[in-house]
Amino acid sequence: MTASLRLAVLISGNGSNLQAIIDAIEGGRLDAEIDVVVSNNPNAFGLERAARHGLQTRVVEDGDYDSRAAFDAALRACLDEFEPDYLVLAGFMRILGPAFIDAFADRILNIHPSLLPAYKGLDTHQRALDNGDTRHGVSIHLVTAELDGGPVILQGAYSIEPGDSATDLQQKGHRLEHEMYPQVLYWLGKGDLRIDNGQIFFQQRPLDAPLVYQS
Numbered sequence: 724m725t726a727s728l729r730l731a732v733l734i735s736g737n738g739s740n741l742q743a744i745i746d747a748i749e750g751g752r753l754d755a756e757i758d759v760v761v762s763n764n765p766n767a768f769g770l771e772r773a774a775r776h777g778l779q780t781r782v783v784e785d786g787d788y789d790s791r792a793a794f795d796a797a798l799r800a801c802l803d804e805f806e807p808d809y810l811v812l813a814g815f816m817r818i819l820g821p822a823f824i825d826a827f828a829d830r831i832l833n834i835h836p837s838l839l840p841a842y843k844g845l846d847t848h849q850r851a852l853d854n855g856d857t858r859h860g861v862s863i864h865l866v867t868a869e870l871d872g873g874p875v876i877l878q879g880a881y882s883i884e885p886g887d888s889a890t891d892l893q894q895k896g897h898r899l900e901h902e903m904y905p906q907v908l909y910w911l912g913k914g915d916l917r918i919d920n921g922q923i924f925f926q927q928r929p930l931d932a933p934l935v936y937q938s
């Protein structure tokens with residue numbers, strides 16, 4: 724039987740979110756298939772995780788292309804071979820250009836380690852600590868041409884305790900991420916979540932604020 728949701732997962736590194744999605748599929752909690760795992764980094768550990776589970780992998784390496792447009796075109800050609808329903812960015816450390824995003828409009832998701840719109844970009848944990856924040860979190864959002872700026876689908880928050888390091892926050896975030904990504908994909912597969920022309924719908928209603936994840 725074919726799964727209801729066909730995914731391409733894009734990674735650059737460890738791939739723990741990829742692993743969480745694989746585990747949800749293999750554990751029967753998510754009706755989806757990962758048709759390909761693509762990395763822009765040939766040494767990404769996530770590629771090994773994918774191979775261990777018999778998934779197809781591809782590497783589209785930054786250094787092989789002399790412009791962002793050329794990289795994006797190669798990535799697009801690679802993905803077109805698999806015709807995925809959704810591109811799942813899971814620690815993919817590369818900014819995608821507007822033409823690429825247009826080509827997959829409404830079909831690219833990203834997970835970002837902050838409560839967006841706070842702390843777009845990198846080093847979110849350290850920046851939250853430097854600002855004396857007492858709360859941080861994770862967002863899953865639709866990718867649009869604005870970096871980390873697309874509509875947020877689901878957010879999960881955690882407390883920052885006195886003495887927490889950036890690594891502590893990262894670990895708290897990862898625990899949430901590993902539950903949240905499979906959850907969002909489950910909703911997509913089931914039809915609870917729909918994305919149309921940049922608008923998120925949850926259970927048929929337009930979402931005007933992110934859903935809040937309760938673990």
Ligand code: GRF
Binds near residue numbers: 769896
């Ligand atoms: C995650 O923390 C995610 O929020 C960020 O990159 C990290 C990827 O971790 N976008 P992993 O490669 O899935 O372990």
